[in-house]
Amino acid sequence: MFWIRDKENQKPFIKEDEIFNILEGTKSPSKLKVRDIIQKSLSKERLNPDEVATLLNVEDDETLEEIFEGARTLKRNVYGNRIVFFAPLYIGNKCINNCEYCGFRSSNTEIYRNSLSFEQLEKEVKALEDKGHKRLILVYGEHPDYDADFIAKTVETVYKTKNRNGEIRRVNINAAPQTIDDYKKIKEVGIGTFQIFQETYHFDTYKKVHPKGPKSSYIWRLYGLDRAVAAGIDDVGIGALFGLYDYKFEVMGLLYHTIHLEERFGFGPHTISFPRIEPALNTPLSEQPPYLVNNNEFQKIVAILRLAVPYTGLILTAREPSHIRNEVLKLGVSQIDAGSNIGIGAYSTEDQQAYKKSQFTLGDQRSLDTVINELAIEGYLPSFCTACYRMGRTGEHFMEFAIPGFVKRFCTPNAILTLLEYAQDYAPENTRISIEKRIEEELKVMNEGPLKEKLLERMDLVKAGKRDLYF
Template sequence: MSFYTYIEQYHEFDFIKFFSGVTDEAIFRSLAKDTLSSTDFLTLLSPRASEHLEIMAHKAHRLTVQHFGRTIQLFIPLYLSNQCTNQCAYCGFNRNNSIIRNTLSLAQIEEEAVAIAATGMRHVLFLTGESPQHTPISYLTAAAEILKRHFASVSIEIFPLDKADYHLLQQAGVDGMTIFQETYDEQIYRRVHLAGPKMDYRFRLDAPQRGASAGLRAVNIGALLGLSEPRREIFLTGLHGRYLEFTCLDTEVSISLPRFNEAEGNFQPEYRVDNPSFIQFMSALRLFLPRAGITISTRENARFRDRLLYLGATRFSAASSTCVGGYSGSTAQQSQQFEITDNRSVEEVVAAIIANGYQPVFKDWDMIT
């Protein structure tokens, strides 16, 4: 079974026609339900529903507190390598960009781990580009084993793997994965992934399901907002999340809403998502998927991230660097994958979470061995 067969029905779906037929009555009916159908979800994503944002946001807040309490789980990203064989038009690590390329040695990973652990962070997400020559599975498992000695939770944001390789990483201590489809629109996907193995849309689409079936306890998905029509993207992201909740019963599903940010290469996205639309999308996702985590990264600025605490966010990255290494000071300054707009330290993020009446959570998980 694949999510692809499930979303095929939407290939010809006329989203514009659907949105133009949405009425206030339909919006209120959807808002009154405890369990939303896919039609309700799409109704709440309509431009017309943006006129009822306050009611949506209020319900999103109530559901989040009900399912997660007033807590925000914190994690920190660690880039191991910016070597990449892909040519993603929107990415600073695109193989055609002339940047300094680097892959951390195992000794450097240890140094980075020590430096990060000293900040108090207990959940780490490690990232790479896609270059099996520089970051083969043996390197990734060795990296996971090192990081597992320093952190309660180690998760990955790397290229899609087959189930056997996900299982090897799980055995090495990885417990979660993030993988963004970037865009669910196959035509645009082809247009922005110009060369390299990432051109395989379906192999990427099925990766979260493979990871979950290999034993990873948490999967985080998302679309890069800006590449394609955003209401459609959020709709299909939500359907993907629900599909994973139903097919991978032991797996925690969460959603990210990465909004396009500047990177090397001067890619100009076709769509821009403003703050009210972002809040609408996030609220609609919370109503459709009440138990799903929602991750907000440092792509968003400090003030806006603090507002999102009330609206359904459950997970923040903090003190992030999108350069390779970047924490211990042992690696040379590198190009960033994208620009960060919340540059606060761990202490500052923690202080802001507490000042807003929420509790920062450094560790909510430990593997029993």
């Protein structure tokens, strides 16, 4: 058991003055220095603050392109061409916080407040399973109704809800920070990753945009994942909401958070998210973010995060429009959602008023099948794999595989098996043809040997009706 100090005695591990000094001291970097940093990252070694600040201070297009190419290369080396799919499922939008950028904030009288009943939750899960989803992230407002017991019961409901060949094999959580005892309750029901986004790592900005509610405590939120790890949850995800403060500072904040977790627990975050603020109903700040991140800066953020923490999955959500997602995917993204609807109860009802129950608006509203088909044609390998979590390849053990690039050895065959399931159970003919061609190309470049032989055997079993086979 890790000893966790009470929140009054904890000190921020985000050293603001140090970050500002490093960013100032690494301005106008030489191309040679940038290239050396890229080469270090390509050796799958996590970058230090000076190195990340140096990359953030690159402004000329030619050197930026070298950063982008480094990120593309690292993605290929560590993750291959695999893209893992998930779907967000919003359980309820009641909230006692008053975050100025969020449609769920307590003072927003125009949003329709609603929480799924367990019967409605089952309908939502079946609707998602009917599309082919295998991985979900459950999202909750911060409210007494959504306590640890409730979260645990919703997770249990999701896992037990099956529909023909459909089942959810991994449930991740995006919820308010918990106490250690409450995290233990949630862990017991078999969650995957627990996500907490700090939103902004800049203290004064944080206090300004979180004026009311439990979320107003910067420290309680900052140490939220420490308590999760202390409770035995070793798959944790971090994130920042870009647009609240300067993007360079926020990237450094994500790096410092990563280093903190590594130094304290021996492993870093399983995922890093980097959403931009999107418009929300009756939420003025979301319409005019104080530090708007343009598309070029957004690509730069993703590429640098990929180089900064080579072993960590990068999550790109459907907040972004499809053309931006298509460009950013190339720069090191490993997980995306598709066919998403963030209205409460909207998957099963196709509610046309879902935006009145939503936290923000979505930029990419393509169906899951459309995205899978497009990516397969473009040379990506769509995946619904959940094997690492179920085989215990999490936390420090996951880093042992991910840092040297060994994880790709398991991910490619597991991705093929889950994609073949999708082709057999859900894909229309045009997508099935695209998938078959993609799998054929993957098999051509796979090394001959026992692993490939076992994969071919298991593919035959999938075609014969077997499901949930993995390495």
